[in-house]
């Protein structure tokens with residue numbers, strides 16, 4: 001009798017509370033926020049660095065930067081979340097909810113949109129243009145510095161020859177440099 005009285009509050013509470021189980025799949029199951037369901041990617045933000053592939057213990061990931069693709073073998077993935085931690089662009093997510101059943105062991109490929117590929121190609125072209133312009137400017141600067149140094153050397157040689165009262169062999173060089 002004493003034991004029944006001890007458990008009576010729990011029994012009464014359970015009689016008037018909802019069951020902890022869910023009538024799945026008739027009712028949707030709300031996964032806890034931090035549950036390790038499956039990996040998803042915001043592919044347009046991926047830079048193809050490959051950090052996720054290097055972090056993946058079972059080697060479930062492949063990245064092709066030029067083709068703009070990211071591929072996962074969901075049957076190899078152990079949902080460890082290392083790829084999510086390592087991604088520098090934070091474009092990988094561990095999503096609550098398990099992967100839908102699939103008819104066979106196959107990889108799932110994600111590909112960047114055409115717009116994103118065109119945008120990245122344009123960015124590459126602009127970068128190449130800027131690099132070429134910077135290289136050209138540096139070459140022009142170096143050539144100007146060399147010409148200035150040659151002119152200064154020629155002027156110095158001419159003034160030394162003048163101070164000695166001798167005709168200078170370097171004088172024509174100085175004049176040439178001035179003409180430039």
Ligand code: SF4
Pocket residue numbers: 039052055056057058059060061072076077078079080081082083084
């Ligand atoms: S969660 Fe783990 S096993 Fe799955 S793809 Fe990412 S790193 Fe690989």
Ligand code: SF4
Pocket residue numbers: 041045046047048049050051052053063070086087088089090091092
């Ligand atoms: S780590 Fe992130 S940005 Fe780098 S390849 Fe993987 S998904 Fe793309």
